[in-house]
């Protein structure tokens with residue numbers, strides 16, 4: 001095929017390989033004749049870390065905030081590994097991740113709390129949406145109902161005081177022995193943190209927290225497009 | 240111990256499977272294959288036959304792979320198939336060959352491996368395809384389901400290992416459904432943004448009997464997105480383009496994958512907008528066009544980087560704004576409004592904020608845009624500036640007579656000796672950059688390289704895959720040239736044996752600098768010239784090695800030997816290797832130091 005005549009494209013640069021011999025010295029400007037990096041003109045504009053052109057008036061970087069993301073997923077093997085792997089690989093700052101079944105057989109809900117900037121939250125949603133088992137994903141609006149379950153084991157030196165504190169926080173004693181008392185608490189983030197603070201004086205032996213789970217208020221769907229489902233019916237649109 | 244471990248275990252020594260029940264095959268509702276043109280899914284009797292039937296129905300023509308215990312049932316089913324199987328020397332080679340095959344043919348490439356070591360050997364090639372968004376289906380054997388999780392012989396959690404590097408992967412869990420799963424995986428790999436998919440096939444699933452003939456292959460619901468961008472968004476973007484004074488197109492690999500090169504050419508030429516490409520986008524726009532500024536980024540041209548730095552409107556199509564392209568984000572196109580066209584919504588504003596996001600198929604949207612832009616932007620002065628930059632910062636290299644052979648000269652010699660439709664593959668390193676800088680690409684799917692992952696050793700197996708694709712497409716006349724580094728060649732040169740066996744007409748040009756040159760260049764620039772582990776003076780004589788494989792082997796040391804050797808190798812009807820001993824000290828320039836400003840590219844070492 002090289003026997004065919006080559007097409008008439010110009011040589012990119014350099015000598016003249018087609019001549020077959022030693023190339024002639026190049027006639028075009030060599031680096032020494034070109035303006036160096038410092039001798040060139042540059043625009044004054046800039047982008048911030050998020051790749052957004054910096055408006056001289058609002059130069060501020062985005063602040064991170066707490067967001068609750070809810071995803072409806074197909075309950076196939078490995079779905080949690082896919083979601084958590086994605087989140088960790090992309091270095092999103094994840095606070096908690098809970099997962100459990102929905103009213104629809106074969107569907108689960110993943111609730112994730114993240115601490116990210118707005119563009120970061122947007123990326124998390126888009127990346128999750130790319131996963132095949134993810135049916136629908138979105139941020140749960142700010143006034144969502146969120147709740148977390150905590151089991152807390154404290155020293156039983158003063159059982160009456162422990163009982164009083166747990167009443168104050170609507171807790172429930174689930175195990176009591178001569179040495180330790182275990183209390184169950186549920187509530188939103190702030191009340192859980194307060195309760196834990198109050199129990200600290202007894203000496204907390206062990207603690208287990210589930211991380212918050214959430215539902216949108218009223219008729220707002222929790223994941224975008226989600227319809228109230230019952231077993232056997234699709235939770236969202238027909239795919 | 241190692242002896243026994245290497246022996247096939249009992250479950251490897253198959254009892255012959257029952258012959259297909261004659262009555263059942265008659266009962267299956269399919270036509271006689273001989274009566275029809277296209278591939279027809281015949282009656283199946285095992286999971287493995289269902290796998291192969293699904294592949295045939297999906298249109299797969301070629302597979303690259305290596306045999307093994309757990310994948311043996313599938314291979315047995317391939318024995319009677321119309322699918323051509325190319326046995327590779329190493330599974331990494333199979334994955335790269337399938338990848339390159341897919342890029343050239345515009346179809347998903349197909350590779351197969353057995354469980355455990357076979358599957359793990361595929362991993363680099365799968366990750367490579369993932370980074371470059373190449374459609375590819377990998378089928379891996381797996382130990383029988385009952386042994387999964389027990390650290391059985393040749394067991395690896397393939398689904399777990401490949402989860403982060405595939406678009407999606409599947410664990411096949413039954414003979415009745417495995418064919419549909421394989422068909423879905425094949426289609427998913429090319430739906431929307433392409434990428435590799437994988438199906439792990441436990442041996443009991445492929446051996447088990449089934450009468451379920453797979454249905455027509457289709458991607459899962461919701462994975463084939465709307466090709467059209469939102470009409471209002473297109474209008475907004477069109478107004479921004481009309482108003483631009485310094486517009487630049489940036490065409491990425493997505494333009495080629497979407498077969499949108501023609502639409503891209505029409506768009507840029509209709510409005511006189513200068514064009515840069517990314518490295519994967521090479522070939523989307525002809526580099527001999529006056530509007531073309533070639534590719535930008537770390538080793539891109541000075542003029543592309545000047546244009547990207549100064550533009551006020553960047554029309555980016557099918558690019559993910561990799562850091563090798565952008566350099567430091569703060570200085571990337573700092574004054575540009577960005578129009579970003581992409582099929583993957585997750586790419587929008589991932590690295591660079593998109594003022595005008597247009598989500599959908601690149602070809603479709605470029606057509607929408609071409610219809611929506613009513614007036615060309617007033618960019619005469621800007622085009623002149625771009626032309627001046629082209630004059631000021633040409634790609635050059637010094638070629639005095641007394642110097643050792645320059646690698647750039649070799650690339651140019653091949654470029655001049657071959658036609659515009661020649662396919663170039665490369666390894667990774669300096670030679671890859673020279674092959675992209677000093678060759679004039681004019682057609683899509685002619686530049687096949689490892690961009691996102693930067694995999695040394697990609698070149699030779701990619702040349703095998705590209706050659707097989709061209710031959711399958713009836714394009715036996717096209718040349719396939721692999722530019723390789725000495726280090727890269729050594730990593731996968733065993734695939735030369737495949738090229739010899741299959742009598743593949745490829746030419747491999749090893750730009751042998753007795754260094755792993757790109758590392759040496761960085762050591763000189765950033766590590767005070769301390770050549771830790773980059774000195775490869777122990778390289779074998781590649782021309783003799785080529786002969787040992789049964790290929791043509793040539794060696795070139797001087798300028799006047801270049802043209803005759805190029806001619807001889809291209810004329811040779813089969814695989815040829817030329818070992819070019821080139822200047823070991825030659826560096827790739829221009830260069831933007833990592834994270835630096837594109838406009839501050841260095842054109843000489845002392846500027847770094």
Ligand SMILES: Cc1ncc(C[n+]2csc(CCOP(=O)(O)OP(=O)(O)O)c2C)c(N)n1
Pocket residue numbers: 666667668669670671693694695696723724725726727728750752754755756757758
């Ligand atoms: C598999 C793999 N290992 C290591 C690297 C790191 N690396 C990048 S370029 C390079 C040197 C390549 O040397 P060679 O193939 O001889 O090409 P040259 O740069 O000399 O042209 C190395 C080691 C890589 N890209 N891929």
